[in-house]
Amino acid sequence: MAGENCSSNKPNSYNKALIIYVSGDGDDVWAGLLERPNAGRSDGPLATLHAARDAVRSLRRRGELSSQTAAEVRITPGVYHLDKSFVLADEDSGSPAAPIVYCAWGEGQTVLTGGKTVSQFESVRDTDVLARLSGPARRAVLVADLKAEGITDYGQIRSRGFGRPSSPAGLEVFFRGEPMTLARWPNDEYTTITHLPETSKIHKEHGLSIGSLEEGFIHESDRPTTWRADDDIWVHGFWAWDWANTYERVASINPQTHMVKTHPDYGIYGYRSGQRFYYLNVLEELDSPGEWYLDRKKGLLYFWPAGPIEQGQVEVSMLEEPLVSIDGASHVRLCGLMLSCTRGEAVRIAGGQGNTVENCRIRNIGTWAVVVDGGGDHSIRDCRIYNTGDGGIKLIGGDRKTLQPANHSARGNHLHNIARWSKCYCPAIEMHGVGQVAVGNLIHDHPHIAIMFFGNEHLIELNEIHSVCLETGDTGAIYAGRDYTYRGNVIRHNFIHHIGGVGIGSNGIYMDDNVSGTLMYGNVFWESPRAVFIGGGRDHRVENNIFVDCDPSIHVDGRGLDKTQVWRDMVYVTMTDRLEQMNWRQPPYSTRYPALADLEQYLESGDGVPPANNVFLRNISIGGKWMDVGWHAKPEMLKVGENLIDRKPHFVDASAGNFELKEDSPAWKMGFKRIPIEKIGLITGCKSPGKRNK
Numbered sequence: 001m002a003g004e005n006c007s008s009n010k011p012n013s014y015n016k017a018l019i020i021y022v023s024g025d026g027d028d029v030w031a032g033l034l035e036r037p038n039a040g041r042s043d044g045p046l047a048t049l050h051a052a053r054d055a056v057r058s059l060r061r062r063g064e065l066s067s068q069t070a071a072e073v074r075i076t077p078g079v080y081h082l083d084k085s086f087v088l089a090d091e092d093s094g095s096p097a098a099p100i101v102y103c104a105w106g107e108g109q110t111v112l113t114g115g116k117t118v119s120q121f122e123s124v125r126d127t128d129v130l131a132r133l134s135g136p137a138r139r140a141v142l143v144a145d146l147k148a149e150g151i152t153d154y155g156q157i158r159s160r161g162f163g164r165p166s167s168p169a170g171l172e173v174f175f176r177g178e179p180m181t182l183a184r185w186p187n188d189e190y191t192t193i194t195h196l197p198e199t200s201k202i203h204k205e206h207g208l209s210i211g212s213l214e215e216g217f218i219h220e221s222d223r224p225t226t227w228r229a230d231d232d233i234w235v236h237g238f239w240a241w242d243w244a245n246t247y248e249r250v251a252s253i254n255p256q257t258h259m260v261k262t263h264p265d266y267g268i269y270g271y272r273s274g275q276r277f278y279y280l281n282v283l284e285e286l287d288s289p290g291e292w293y294l295d296r297k298k299g300l301l302y303f304w305p306a307g308p309i310e311q312g313q314v315e316v317s318m319l320e321e322p323l324v325s326i327d328g329a330s331h332v333r334l335c336g337l338m339l340s341c342t343r344g345e346a347v348r349i350a351g352g353q354g355n356t357v358e359n360c361r362i363r364n365i366g367t368w369a370v371v372v373d374g375g376g377d378h379s380i381r382d383c384r385i386y387n388t389g390d391g392g393i394k395l396i397g398g399d400r401k402t403l404q405p406a407n408h409s410a411r412g413n414h415l416h417n418i419a420r421w422s423k424c425y426c427p428a429i430e431m432h433g434v435g436q437v438a439v440g441n442l443i444h445d446h447p448h449i450a451i452m453f454f455g456n457e458h459l460i461e462l463n464e465i466h467s468v469c470l471e472t473g474d475t476g477a478i479y480a481g482r483d484y485t486y487r488g489n490v491i492r493h494n495f496i497h498h499i500g501g502v503g504i505g506s507n508g509i510y511m512d513d514n515v516s517g518t519l520m521y522g523n524v525f526w527e528s529p530r531a532v533f534i535g536g537g538r539d540h541r542v543e544n545n546i547f548v549d550c551d552p553s554i555h556v557d558g559r560g561l562d563k564t565q566v567w568r569d570m571v572y573v574t575m576t577d578r579l580e581q582m583n584w585r586q587p588p589y590s591t592r593y594p595a596l597a598d599l600e601q602y603l604e605s606g607d608g609v610p611p612a613n614n615v616f617l618r619n620i621s622i623g624g625k626w627m628d629v630g631w632h633a634k635p636e637m638l639k640v641g642e643n644l645i646d647r648k649p650h651f652v653d654a655s656a657g658n659f660e661l662k663e664d665s666p667a668w669k670m671g672f673k674r675i676p677i678e679k680i681g682l683i684t685g686c687k688s689p690g691k692r693n694k
Contacts, residue, residue: 017070021045024078070098077108085321094331104336114319114342147299161246168320168343169366176312183286183293190276194220210270216261217271225255237277240269242473242503322348351375381411391426398434405435412683427452440683447471457488464681473503476510487517487593497526507533536560549623558632561608615639
């Protein structure tokens with residue numbers, strides 16, 4: 001399973017390898033040649049990764065490490081605190097035949113952490129603080145003096161969310177390996193914007209009234225009047241739309257008018273009556289187990305433990321840099337490690353070739369688990385990733401103008417409980433550029449999109465996705481949007497089921513705002529509202545899929561024909577600009593994607609672009625509704641044929657979610673091809689990525 005040792009005391013798989021050991025009992029003045037300290041000998045293990053890296057560099061300078069000799073740094077079980085990023089540069093590279101390996105070694109967990117342990121808690125005695133806490137909290141909340149424990153850098157809460165760049169989290173609290181909750185109200189749900197001030201400047205967007213940010217909003221609750229005035233109360237909300245959340249610092253709360261205003265770093269859309277939000281970083285609301293509050297001026301951490309304090313460890317995140325930064329290095333492997341408790345990223349890979357993060361457990365991260373930016377053939381595989389502040393795995397690479405692929409991959413990873421902070425557009429897997437691969441992953445319990453892609457010729461295959469889109473609306477389990485040149489992408493043999501959604505709901509595969517040219521083949525959808533949603537796009541193929549209890553299985557609209565300004569701008573400004581950026585009339589786009597040429601007539605006419613040349617062939621749809629066509633789209637614009645609709649397909653065991661077809665299924669007669677259902681889902685195996693997890 002992810003997080004266990006990759007090597008596990010087994011001989012390495014290389015013809016030659018130099019071994020260096022790191023241990024919590026080691027010493028950086030030793031040679032690192034022995035697994036354990038040995039009295040009177042100086043060749044015992046090193047104490048830090050930085051010393052191990054420098055030892056590998058020294059071996060190379062002395063000529064003892066060549067392109068045919070691997071170096072394996074074996075890190076024995078224990079907790080290794082990093083107060084600065086572990087950086088590997090070009091000089092730390094291996095070769096395809098002889099990589100440089102940093103792996104867990106021995107029985108037990110090997111943990112790299114960017115946090116510090118807080119050990120000295122006591123009951124709250126400050127009468128002023130006790131007066132601000134509720135009755136039960138006065139007895140249950142404990143306090144720790146962080147300054148007395150040498151912790152003085154608390155970071156800062158930042159405005160983050162939709163339309164905001166990823167930024168390090170402030171100090172967070174983890175107990176027994178789980179993230180705790182910054183004191184908030186309401187505790188487990190949202191309250192709502194009651195209405196907008198009469199002075200608010202109202203504008204219409206998508207037919208709804210949006211109020212100006214400067215004038216704030218009205219929240220008719222007396223709860224905030226019980227709080228002491230504070231300059232560091234925050235609100236988190238979906239202020240106008242269920243797919244756009246941000247965190248904002250409160251500037252004022254008027255107790256008479258109930259008007260709430262935020263500081264000038266506003267969200268980008270405005271406020272809308274009835275939208276949901278909550279308050280956070282409020283000492284008075286530290287009123288349930290698992291909540292905490294930090295007095296940043298005094299360095300005092302108040303915490304209501306989610307269990308007996310002596311039965312768990314309290315850790316606070318400190319490091320804002322990546323725990324591990326592979327910057328220009330090639331053929332480096334990180335294997336079997338746990339990476340935890342940091343305000344920034346766990347791993348960042350920039351440039352280089354052939355680096356691998358495998359069989360690692362990555363948790364309690366302030367932003368992204370793994371970011372790959374550039375280079376080629378990097379792989380994130382067999383990892384378990386959870387409790388991140390932003391997304392899971394981000395793969396960036398390739399050249400969109402030349403369509404040169406990067407071939408980065410995310411294989412066999414288990415990703416869940418992603419995007420604790422940012423919520424929207426921080427998916428479990430995000431792919432940019434050309435030629436990335438997401439295969440055999442399991443993704444669940446996520447507030448928004450599971451897999452999102454930008455660019456060309458990505459492959460999304462054999463993934464199981466369920467229980468996503470849980471806190472958002474107008475979203476999808478797999479998503480792309482707003483570019484006619486995103487072509488050659490394949491979504492094949494995935495199992496997408498039991499998708500959530502609030503407000504107007506969600507979709508299984510969401511081809512949003514005229515994005516075009518995707519093949520959706522051999523997927524299984526089960527209880528996925530609007531299983532395939534084509535929002536104005538062209539040249540999609542939806543073929544050989546199974547839809548069970550979806551409503552509808554297929555949705556197609558023609559928003560590219562809408563005459564209102566927002567949609568004309570989408571087609572004739574945003575989409576046209578993106579076409580020109582890719583020089584779409586010339587090779588390689590004109591030769592690789594000849595259907596693009598059909599756009600010319602519509603762009604010249606100015607009458608909009610219809611959702612033409614979308615093909616729906618040899619699909620099975622049972623229960624729910626088959627197809628919904630509207631908003632300027634007409635059935636005659638589509639190519640629909642040979643689909644099995646509301647006829648018993650003869651599944652092996654539909655009630656148990658086994659949608660394998662029996663031999664007597666009528667689908668075979670219409671040319672339906674077998675879907676490899678037994679291969680869909682989590683694929684694991686450190687040495688053999690194709691091995692199935694039993």
